[in-house]
Amino acid sequence: xxxxxxxxxxxxxxxxxxxxxxxxxxxxxxxxxxxxxxxxxxxxxxxxxxxxxxxxxxxxxxxxxxxxxxxxxxxxxxxxxxxxxxxxxxxxxxxxxxxxxxxxxxxxxxxxxxxxxxxxxxxxxxxxxxxxxxxxxxxxxxxxxxxxxxxxxxxxxxxxxxxxxxxxxxxxxxxxxxxxxxxxxxxxxxxxxxxxxxxxxxxxxxxxxxxxxxxxxxxxxxxxxxxxxxxxxx
Amino acid sequence: xxxxxxxxxxxxxxxxxxxxxxxxxxxxxxxxxxxxxxxxxxxxxxxxxxxxxxxxxxxxxxxxxxxxxxxxxxxxxxxxxxxxxxxxxxxxxxxxxxxxxxxxxxxxxxxxxxxxxxxxxxxxxxxxxxxxxxxxxxxxxxxxxxxxxxxxxxxxxxxxxxxxxx
Numbered sequence: 239x240x241x242x243x244x245x246x247x248x249x250x251x252x253x254x255x256x257x258x259x260x261x262x263x264x265x266x267x268x269x270x271x272x273x274x275x276x277x278x279x280x281x282x283x284x285x286x287x288x289x290x291x292x293x294x295x296x297x298x299x300x301x302x303x304x305x306x307x308x309x310x311x312x313x314x315x316x317x318x319x320x321x322x323x324x325x326x327x328x329x330x331x332x333x334x335x336x337x338x339x340x341x342x343x344x345x346x347x348x349x350x351x352x353x354x355x356x357x358x359x360x361x362x363x364x365x366x367x368x369x370x371x372x373x374x375x376x377x378x379x380x381x382x383x384x385x386x387x388x389x390x391x392x393x394x395x396x397x398x399x400x401x402x403x404x405x406x407x408x409x410x411x412x413x414x415x416x417x418x419x420x421x422x423x424x425x426x427x428x429x430x431x432x433x434x435x436x437x438x439x440x441x442x443x444x445x446x447x448x449x450x451x452x453x454x455x456x457x458x459x460x461x462x463x464x465x466x467x468x469x470x471x472x
Numbered sequence: 473x474x475x476x477x478x479x480x481x482x483x484x485x486x487x488x489x490x491x492x493x494x495x496x497x498x499x500x501x502x503x504x505x506x507x508x509x510x511x512x513x514x515x516x517x518x519x520x521x522x523x524x525x526x527x528x529x530x531x532x533x534x535x536x537x538x539x540x541x542x543x544x545x546x547x548x549x550x551x552x553x554x555x556x557x558x559x560x561x562x563x564x565x566x567x568x569x570x571x572x573x574x575x576x577x578x579x580x581x582x583x584x585x586x587x588x589x590x591x592x593x594x595x596x597x598x599x600x601x602x603x604x605x606x607x608x609x610x611x612x613x614x615x616x617x618x619x620x621x622x623x624x625x626x627x628x629x630x631x632x633x634x635x636x637x638x
Contacts, residue, residue: 251615251618253614255618256614256615256617256618257599257614259592259593259617259621260592260598260599262593263592263593263596264596265592265596265597265598266598267598286636286637287637289636290635290636290637291621293570293571293574293635294574294578294589294593294621294624295593296571297571297574297575297578298578298589298590298593298594299594300571300575301575301578301579302486302490302590302594304575305485305486305489305490306495307481307482307485308481308482308485308498308499308502309499311499312481312485312499312500312502312503313477313481313503315499315500315503316477316502316503316506316507319503319507320473320507320510323510323511390478390479390480390481390482390483392482392483
Protein backbone atom coordinates (compact mmCIF):
# COMPACT_ATOMS: atom_id res chain seq x y z
CA UNK A 239 0.00 0.00 0.00
CA UNK A 240 2.83 2.36 0.92
CA UNK A 241 4.63 1.61 -2.32
CA UNK A 242 1.47 2.37 -4.23
CA UNK A 243 1.15 5.72 -2.44
CA UNK A 244 4.74 6.61 -3.21
CA UNK A 245 4.10 5.82 -6.84
CA UNK A 246 1.17 8.24 -6.74
CA UNK A 247 3.49 11.00 -5.62
CA UNK A 248 6.24 10.22 -8.10
CA UNK A 249 3.96 10.82 -11.05
CA UNK A 250 2.08 14.04 -11.68
CA UNK A 251 -1.12 14.17 -9.63
CA UNK A 252 -4.36 13.75 -11.54
CA UNK A 253 -6.82 16.60 -11.80
CA UNK A 254 -9.28 14.79 -9.54
CA UNK A 255 -6.56 14.21 -6.94
CA UNK A 256 -5.72 17.90 -6.92
CA UNK A 257 -9.37 18.81 -6.37
CA UNK A 258 -9.71 16.71 -3.20
CA UNK A 259 -8.90 19.59 -0.77
CA UNK A 260 -11.64 21.74 -2.29
CA UNK A 261 -14.02 18.82 -2.06
CA UNK A 262 -13.19 18.43 1.64
CA UNK A 263 -13.79 22.15 2.13
CA UNK A 264 -17.06 22.03 0.19
CA UNK A 265 -16.05 24.73 -2.28
CA UNK A 266 -16.20 22.78 -5.54
CA UNK A 267 -18.88 23.50 -8.10
CA UNK A 268 -21.53 20.81 -8.58
CA UNK A 269 -19.90 19.30 -11.67
CA UNK A 270 -16.46 18.91 -10.12
CA UNK A 271 -17.95 17.72 -6.82
CA UNK A 272 -19.76 14.96 -8.74
CA UNK A 273 -16.58 13.97 -10.58
CA UNK A 274 -14.71 13.72 -7.29
CA UNK A 275 -17.53 11.74 -5.62
CA UNK A 276 -17.51 9.24 -8.48
CA UNK A 277 -13.74 8.88 -8.36
CA UNK A 278 -13.80 8.41 -4.57
CA UNK A 279 -16.40 5.68 -4.90
CA UNK A 280 -14.28 3.64 -7.30
CA UNK A 281 -10.75 4.36 -6.03
CA UNK A 282 -9.94 3.32 -2.44
CA UNK A 283 -6.48 4.89 -2.64
CA UNK A 284 -8.04 8.24 -3.45
CA UNK A 285 -10.56 7.77 -0.64
CA UNK A 286 -7.69 7.16 1.78
CA UNK A 287 -6.02 10.37 0.65
CA UNK A 288 -9.34 12.16 1.10
CA UNK A 289 -9.52 10.98 4.73
CA UNK A 290 -6.04 12.40 5.32
CA UNK A 291 -7.11 15.68 3.75
CA UNK A 292 -10.08 15.91 6.09
CA UNK A 293 -7.68 15.70 9.03
CA UNK A 294 -5.56 18.47 7.53
CA UNK A 295 -8.69 20.52 6.95
CA UNK A 296 -9.88 20.19 10.57
CA UNK A 297 -6.44 20.92 12.03
CA UNK A 298 -5.92 23.96 9.80
CA UNK A 299 -9.15 25.38 11.16
CA UNK A 300 -8.10 24.51 14.71
CA UNK A 301 -4.72 26.16 14.23
CA UNK A 302 -6.20 29.36 12.81
CA UNK A 303 -8.79 29.52 15.58
CA UNK A 304 -6.02 29.59 18.19
CA UNK A 305 -4.58 32.77 16.67
CA UNK A 306 -6.88 35.08 18.60
CA UNK A 307 -8.23 38.40 17.40
CA UNK A 308 -6.85 41.88 16.94
CA UNK A 309 -6.93 44.24 19.91
CA UNK A 310 -9.02 47.39 20.09
CA UNK A 311 -5.86 49.31 19.22
CA UNK A 312 -6.13 48.23 15.59
CA UNK A 313 -9.67 49.53 15.31
CA UNK A 314 -8.82 52.80 17.06
CA UNK A 315 -5.89 53.28 14.71
CA UNK A 316 -8.09 52.62 11.69
CA UNK A 317 -10.87 54.98 12.65
CA UNK A 318 -8.41 57.69 13.67
CA UNK A 319 -6.86 57.37 10.22
CA UNK A 320 -10.27 57.53 8.56
CA UNK A 321 -11.13 60.64 10.60
CA UNK A 322 -7.92 62.21 9.37
CA UNK A 323 -8.77 61.50 5.73
CA UNK A 324 -9.91 64.41 3.57
CA UNK A 325 -13.67 64.67 3.24
CA UNK A 326 -15.06 62.24 0.70
CA UNK A 327 -17.23 63.25 -2.19
CA UNK A 328 -20.85 62.27 -1.70
CA UNK A 329 -20.87 60.14 -4.84
CA UNK A 330 -17.98 58.03 -3.63
CA UNK A 331 -19.59 57.55 -0.25
CA UNK A 332 -22.89 56.56 -1.76
CA UNK A 333 -21.10 54.19 -4.12
CA UNK A 334 -19.33 52.64 -1.16
CA UNK A 335 -22.57 52.31 0.72
CA UNK A 336 -24.38 50.84 -2.25
CA UNK A 337 -21.63 48.35 -2.98
CA UNK A 338 -21.41 47.07 0.57
CA UNK A 339 -25.17 47.10 0.98
CA UNK A 340 -25.41 45.03 -2.14
CA UNK A 341 -22.75 42.70 -0.87
CA UNK A 342 -24.45 42.13 2.46
CA UNK A 343 -27.79 41.72 0.79
CA UNK A 344 -26.40 39.01 -1.43
CA UNK A 345 -24.46 37.38 1.38
CA UNK A 346 -27.12 37.17 4.02
CA UNK A 347 -30.46 36.00 2.72
CA UNK A 348 -31.12 34.32 6.04
CA UNK A 349 -30.57 37.62 7.80
CA UNK A 350 -33.18 39.18 5.59
CA UNK A 351 -35.52 36.30 6.30
CA UNK A 352 -34.88 36.87 9.99
CA UNK A 353 -36.07 40.43 9.97
CA UNK A 354 -38.97 39.64 7.67
CA UNK A 355 -40.45 36.82 9.67
CA UNK A 356 -39.32 36.75 13.25
CA UNK A 357 -42.41 34.87 14.33
CA UNK A 358 -41.62 31.80 12.28
CA UNK A 359 -37.92 31.98 12.93
CA UNK A 360 -37.29 28.72 14.74
CA UNK A 361 -38.98 26.63 12.10
CA UNK A 362 -37.84 28.56 9.08
CA UNK A 363 -34.24 28.83 10.17
CA UNK A 364 -33.66 25.12 10.25
CA UNK A 365 -35.35 24.47 6.93
CA UNK A 366 -33.74 27.55 5.39
CA UNK A 367 -30.27 26.60 6.48
CA UNK A 368 -30.64 23.06 5.21
CA UNK A 369 -32.06 24.28 1.92
CA UNK A 370 -29.37 26.91 1.53
CA UNK A 371 -26.55 24.48 2.09
CA UNK A 372 -28.09 21.86 -0.14
CA UNK A 373 -28.50 24.49 -2.83
CA UNK A 374 -24.86 25.43 -2.44
CA UNK A 375 -23.80 21.81 -2.67
CA UNK A 376 -25.75 21.55 -5.88
CA UNK A 377 -23.76 24.29 -7.49
CA UNK A 378 -25.80 27.38 -6.74
CA UNK A 379 -23.91 30.58 -6.17
CA UNK A 380 -26.01 31.14 -3.06
CA UNK A 381 -23.92 31.56 0.08
CA UNK A 382 -24.94 31.30 3.69
CA UNK A 383 -23.60 33.61 6.34
CA UNK A 384 -23.69 34.21 10.02
CA UNK A 385 -26.94 35.63 11.33
CA UNK A 386 -25.23 38.40 13.20
CA UNK A 387 -23.89 41.17 11.01
CA UNK A 388 -21.49 42.26 13.72
CA UNK A 389 -20.03 38.91 14.68
CA UNK A 390 -16.67 38.22 13.11
CA UNK A 391 -16.54 35.33 10.68
CA UNK A 392 -14.54 32.59 12.38
CA UNK A 393 -14.43 28.82 12.25
CA UNK A 394 -14.23 27.51 15.82
CA UNK A 395 -13.40 23.82 16.02
CA UNK A 396 -12.07 23.75 19.57
CA UNK A 397 -13.60 22.02 22.55
CA UNK A 398 -16.70 23.71 23.89
CA UNK A 399 -17.07 25.19 27.35
CA UNK A 400 -17.51 22.43 29.88
CA UNK A 401 -20.87 23.74 31.05
CA UNK A 402 -22.41 24.14 27.60
CA UNK A 403 -24.04 21.45 25.48
CA UNK A 404 -21.62 20.05 22.91
CA UNK A 405 -21.48 21.49 19.42
CA UNK A 406 -20.01 20.22 16.18
CA UNK A 407 -19.31 21.40 12.69
CA UNK A 408 -20.95 18.98 10.31
CA UNK A 409 -20.90 18.67 6.55
CA UNK A 410 -23.64 16.53 5.07
CA UNK A 411 -23.26 14.34 2.00
CA UNK A 412 -24.05 16.07 -1.24
CA UNK A 413 -26.99 13.77 -1.93
CA UNK A 414 -28.45 14.04 1.59
CA UNK A 415 -32.15 14.85 1.52
CA UNK A 416 -33.77 17.43 3.78
CA UNK A 417 -35.93 14.67 5.29
CA UNK A 418 -32.83 12.59 6.10
CA UNK A 419 -31.12 15.58 7.72
CA UNK A 420 -34.23 16.35 9.74
CA UNK A 421 -34.42 12.72 10.87
CA UNK A 422 -30.78 12.80 11.92
CA UNK A 423 -31.27 16.05 13.85
CA UNK A 424 -34.23 14.52 15.65
CA UNK A 425 -32.43 11.29 16.51
CA UNK A 426 -29.47 13.20 17.96
CA UNK A 427 -31.66 15.85 19.63
CA UNK A 428 -29.62 18.32 17.65
CA UNK A 429 -30.44 21.80 16.47
CA UNK A 430 -28.74 23.97 13.88
CA UNK A 431 -26.98 26.97 15.37
CA UNK A 432 -25.70 28.39 12.11
CA UNK A 433 -24.19 27.39 8.79
CA UNK A 434 -21.55 28.68 6.50
CA UNK A 435 -19.82 27.46 3.38
CA UNK A 436 -21.60 24.11 3.48
CA UNK A 437 -20.82 23.50 7.15
CA UNK A 438 -23.56 23.28 9.78
CA UNK A 439 -22.85 24.14 13.38
CA UNK A 440 -25.04 21.76 15.40
CA UNK A 441 -25.81 21.74 19.10
CA UNK A 442 -26.64 18.45 20.80
CA UNK A 443 -29.19 18.24 23.60
CA UNK A 444 -29.22 20.66 26.47
CA UNK A 445 -26.59 19.33 28.83
CA UNK A 446 -22.81 19.38 28.93
CA UNK A 447 -20.93 16.19 28.06
CA UNK A 448 -17.56 14.82 29.10
CA UNK A 449 -14.70 14.73 26.61
CA UNK A 450 -15.20 10.99 26.13
CA UNK A 451 -18.92 11.41 25.52
CA UNK A 452 -18.22 14.12 22.93
CA UNK A 453 -15.61 11.94 21.23
CA UNK A 454 -18.04 9.05 21.13
CA UNK A 455 -20.78 11.32 19.76
CA UNK A 456 -18.46 12.62 17.02
CA UNK A 457 -17.43 9.10 16.12
CA UNK A 458 -21.07 7.97 15.90
CA UNK A 459 -21.99 11.01 13.87
CA UNK A 460 -19.06 10.49 11.52
CA UNK A 461 -20.35 6.99 10.89
CA UNK A 462 -23.70 8.25 9.61
CA UNK A 463 -24.26 7.66 5.91
CA UNK A 464 -25.29 11.25 5.21
CA UNK A 465 -22.44 12.84 7.20
CA UNK A 466 -19.20 13.65 5.38
CA UNK A 467 -17.47 15.45 8.21
CA UNK A 468 -18.14 15.91 11.93
CA UNK A 469 -15.74 17.68 14.27
CA UNK A 470 -16.28 19.03 17.77
CA UNK A 471 -16.66 22.80 17.83
CA UNK A 472 -17.58 25.71 20.05
CA UNK B 473 -17.26 50.51 7.66
CA UNK B 474 -17.78 49.42 11.26
CA UNK B 475 -19.98 46.53 10.13
CA UNK B 476 -17.48 45.51 7.48
CA UNK B 477 -14.63 45.77 9.97
CA UNK B 478 -16.53 43.90 12.67
CA UNK B 479 -17.35 41.09 10.31
CA UNK B 480 -13.98 40.57 8.65
CA UNK B 481 -11.33 41.84 11.09
CA UNK B 482 -10.61 38.47 12.73
CA UNK B 483 -10.10 36.56 9.51
CA UNK B 484 -8.03 39.34 7.97
CA UNK B 485 -5.93 39.47 11.14
CA UNK B 486 -5.39 35.70 11.21
CA UNK B 487 -4.50 35.53 7.53
CA UNK B 488 -2.03 38.38 7.99
CA UNK B 489 -0.61 36.91 11.18
CA UNK B 490 0.03 33.55 9.51
CA UNK B 491 2.01 35.39 6.84
CA UNK B 492 4.00 37.88 8.93
CA UNK B 493 4.16 35.88 12.20
CA UNK B 494 4.14 39.00 14.32
CA UNK B 495 1.00 40.16 16.14
CA UNK B 496 2.04 43.80 16.20
CA UNK B 497 2.67 43.84 12.47
CA UNK B 498 -0.54 41.89 11.83
CA UNK B 499 -2.54 44.48 13.79
CA UNK B 500 -0.91 47.31 11.85
CA UNK B 501 -1.75 45.40 8.68
CA UNK B 502 -5.46 45.23 9.34
CA UNK B 503 -5.62 48.97 9.95
CA UNK B 504 -3.84 49.52 6.64
CA UNK B 505 -6.06 47.03 4.83
CA UNK B 506 -9.33 48.57 5.96
CA UNK B 507 -8.01 52.08 5.38
CA UNK B 508 -7.23 51.04 1.81
CA UNK B 509 -10.74 49.63 1.53
CA UNK B 510 -12.09 52.98 2.70
CA UNK B 511 -9.98 54.82 0.15
CA UNK B 512 -10.56 52.42 -2.75
CA UNK B 513 -14.19 51.49 -2.20
CA UNK B 514 -15.03 53.07 -5.54
CA UNK B 515 -12.79 50.52 -7.27
CA UNK B 516 -14.59 47.53 -5.84
CA UNK B 517 -16.77 46.26 -8.62
CA UNK B 518 -18.50 43.41 -6.86
CA UNK B 519 -17.20 40.77 -9.26
CA UNK B 520 -15.67 38.84 -6.38
CA UNK B 521 -16.64 38.38 -2.74
CA UNK B 522 -15.60 41.19 -0.41
CA UNK B 523 -13.63 38.65 1.65
CA UNK B 524 -11.61 37.71 -1.45
CA UNK B 525 -10.86 41.36 -2.12
CA UNK B 526 -9.83 41.89 1.52
CA UNK B 527 -7.56 38.85 1.56
CA UNK B 528 -5.87 39.95 -1.66
CA UNK B 529 -5.14 43.38 -0.15
CA UNK B 530 -3.96 41.75 3.08
CA UNK B 531 -1.60 39.47 1.21
CA UNK B 532 -0.11 42.36 -0.74
CA UNK B 533 0.37 44.39 2.44
CA UNK B 534 1.80 41.43 4.36
CA UNK B 535 4.40 40.77 1.68
CA UNK B 536 5.27 44.48 1.62
CA UNK B 537 5.62 44.46 5.41
CA UNK B 538 7.90 41.43 5.22
CA UNK B 539 10.07 43.21 2.68
CA UNK B 540 10.30 46.23 4.94
CA UNK B 541 11.50 44.25 7.90
CA UNK B 542 15.16 44.64 8.55
CA UNK B 543 15.77 41.15 9.91
CA UNK B 544 18.20 39.47 7.57
CA UNK B 545 16.25 36.21 7.46
CA UNK B 546 13.12 38.03 6.38
CA UNK B 547 14.55 39.73 3.36
CA UNK B 548 12.82 39.64 0.03
CA UNK B 549 13.83 36.19 -1.16
CA UNK B 550 13.31 34.60 2.22
CA UNK B 551 9.80 35.91 2.51
CA UNK B 552 8.51 33.07 0.39
CA UNK B 553 10.28 30.35 2.29
CA UNK B 554 9.98 31.08 5.96
CA UNK B 555 10.78 28.22 8.29
CA UNK B 556 9.90 28.34 11.97
CA UNK B 557 13.17 27.30 13.57
CA UNK B 558 11.85 27.73 17.08
CA UNK B 559 9.35 24.92 16.59
CA UNK B 560 11.20 21.98 15.20
CA UNK B 561 8.47 19.40 14.61
CA UNK B 562 10.94 16.55 14.92
CA UNK B 563 11.61 17.54 18.50
CA UNK B 564 8.31 18.95 19.57
CA UNK B 565 5.91 16.44 18.17
CA UNK B 566 4.85 13.22 19.81
CA UNK B 567 3.73 10.31 17.71
CA UNK B 568 0.59 9.88 19.79
CA UNK B 569 -1.07 13.11 18.86
CA UNK B 570 -1.53 13.52 15.15
CA UNK B 571 -3.55 16.68 15.66
CA UNK B 572 -0.76 18.42 17.57
CA UNK B 573 1.75 17.17 15.03
CA UNK B 574 -0.31 18.46 12.14
CA UNK B 575 -0.67 21.90 13.69
CA UNK B 576 3.06 22.14 14.37
CA UNK B 577 3.93 21.04 10.86
CA UNK B 578 1.38 23.45 9.37
CA UNK B 579 3.26 26.20 11.19
CA UNK B 580 6.59 24.94 9.86
CA UNK B 581 5.56 25.15 6.21
CA UNK B 582 6.92 27.91 3.98
CA UNK B 583 4.89 31.12 3.72
CA UNK B 584 3.82 30.15 0.20
CA UNK B 585 2.52 26.79 1.37
CA UNK B 586 0.92 28.13 4.57
CA UNK B 587 -0.88 30.74 2.57
CA UNK B 588 -2.45 28.35 0.10
CA UNK B 589 -3.48 25.83 2.75
CA UNK B 590 -5.09 28.57 4.87
CA UNK B 591 -6.92 30.07 1.91
CA UNK B 592 -8.44 26.74 0.87
CA UNK B 593 -9.13 25.11 4.25
CA UNK B 594 -9.72 28.02 6.61
CA UNK B 595 -10.92 30.82 4.36
CA UNK B 596 -12.93 28.44 2.13
CA UNK B 597 -11.71 29.94 -1.10
CA UNK B 598 -12.37 28.22 -4.40
CA UNK B 599 -9.65 27.54 -6.98
CA UNK B 600 -10.69 30.68 -8.86
CA UNK B 601 -10.69 32.86 -5.74
CA UNK B 602 -7.25 31.64 -4.62
CA UNK B 603 -5.94 32.38 -8.11
CA UNK B 604 -7.32 35.90 -7.80
CA UNK B 605 -5.89 36.48 -4.32
CA UNK B 606 -2.43 35.05 -4.98
CA UNK B 607 -2.23 36.23 -8.57
CA UNK B 608 -1.35 32.89 -10.15
CA UNK B 609 -3.10 30.67 -12.75
CA UNK B 610 -5.74 28.23 -11.53
CA UNK B 611 -3.67 25.19 -12.48
CA UNK B 612 -0.78 26.56 -10.45
CA UNK B 613 -3.14 26.94 -7.49
CA UNK B 614 -3.99 23.24 -7.71
CA UNK B 615 -0.41 22.02 -8.07
CA UNK B 616 0.86 24.39 -5.38
CA UNK B 617 -1.63 23.04 -2.87
CA UNK B 618 -0.75 19.46 -3.84
CA UNK B 619 2.94 20.10 -3.20
CA UNK B 620 2.16 22.02 0.01
CA UNK B 621 0.35 18.90 1.21
CA UNK B 622 3.22 16.74 0.09
CA UNK B 623 5.64 18.91 2.07
CA UNK B 624 3.34 18.67 5.07
CA UNK B 625 3.40 14.89 4.76
CA UNK B 626 7.21 14.94 4.66
CA UNK B 627 7.38 17.09 7.80
CA UNK B 628 4.98 14.76 9.57
CA UNK B 629 6.96 11.73 8.51
CA UNK B 630 10.14 13.35 9.80
CA UNK B 631 8.30 13.92 13.08
CA UNK B 632 7.45 10.22 13.23
CA UNK B 633 3.80 10.51 12.22
CA UNK B 634 2.51 8.19 9.51
CA UNK B 635 -0.98 8.96 8.23
CA UNK B 636 -1.28 6.48 5.41
CA UNK B 637 -0.58 9.13 2.77
CA UNK B 638 1.71 9.41 0.94
